[in-house]
Amino acid sequence: GAVVSQHPSRVICKSGTSVKIECRSLDFQATTMFWYRQFPKQSLMLMATSNEGSKATYEQGVEKDKFLINHASLTLSTLTVTSAHPEDSSFYICSAPPQGGPEKLFFGSGTQLSVL
Amino acid sequence: LAKTTQPISMDSYEGQEVNITCSHNNIATNDYITWYQQFPSQGPRFIIQGYKTKVTNEVASLFIPADRKSSTLSLPRVSLSDTAVYYCLVAGRGGNKLVFGAGTILRVKS
Numbered sequence: 001g002a003v004v005s006q007h008p009s010r011v012i013c014k015s016g017t018s019v020k021i022e023c024r025s026l027d028f029q030a031t032t033m034f035w036y037r038q039f040p041k042q043s044l045m046l047m048a049t050s051n052e053g054s055k056a057t058y059e060q061g062v063e064k065d066k067f068l069i070n071h072a073s074l075t076l077s078t079l080t081v082t083s084a085h086p087e088d089s090s091f092y093i094c095s096a097p098p099q100g101g102p103e104k105l106f107f108g109s110g111t112q113l114s115v116l
Numbered sequence: 117l118a119k120t121t122q123p124i125s126m127d128s129y130e131g132q133e134v135n136i137t138c139s140h141n142n143i144a145t146n147d148y149i150t151w152y153q154q155f156p157s158q159g160p161r162f163i164i165q166g167y168k169t170k171v172t173n174e175v176a177s178l179f180i181p182a183d184r185k186s187s188t189l190s191l192p193r194v195s196l197s198d199t200a201v202y203y204c205l206v207a208g209r210g211g212n213k214l215v216f217g218a219g220t221i222l223r224v225k226s
Contacts, residue, residue: 034214036216043217046214046216093160104165105152105162106162107152107161110158
């Protein structure tokens, strides 16, 4: 089946630093990728839709200047958490739909971000 | 986007069949029903997808009545490793974003 690779799996950083998370579709092209955030014992919350070659679409309440998304190629999307603070600590997950069929997402393994 | 409603949690024992029902009263004509499984600190994993009637694969079955306003995920003979959160989602084709509901926490006991 389709594989989505997410890196890194875990990152610990100091408050004020920026962290970049990569999401790659390994065996298919993805013009669209989705970024989710998940707090402990809660469901996934959609943050933004990453569009290859154009600007990302952010969900209401998500700061686009804080969560920078770049979809530079058909197989790579990146999420950069800028000037991270402890409240940004969360589990970030990317996903991508293989083209040509009903909406079925393949998810990355997630990135646990801990901001000290 | 069709809203889904699932039980918050379910308990079962090893070897039993587990059925998790999801309500989606405002499902659209072109929407498909998809179930995902998530373990702690992992991304969700696709389980099964269907449009109507019954779909079966190597891990589960999905039952969808004629009105498509609900669906039931059936897990045969669960084991401890099936303890996870199960999400039901409905969406159509073409890059529609998927919005997750609360999901169902399934706890399998020995």
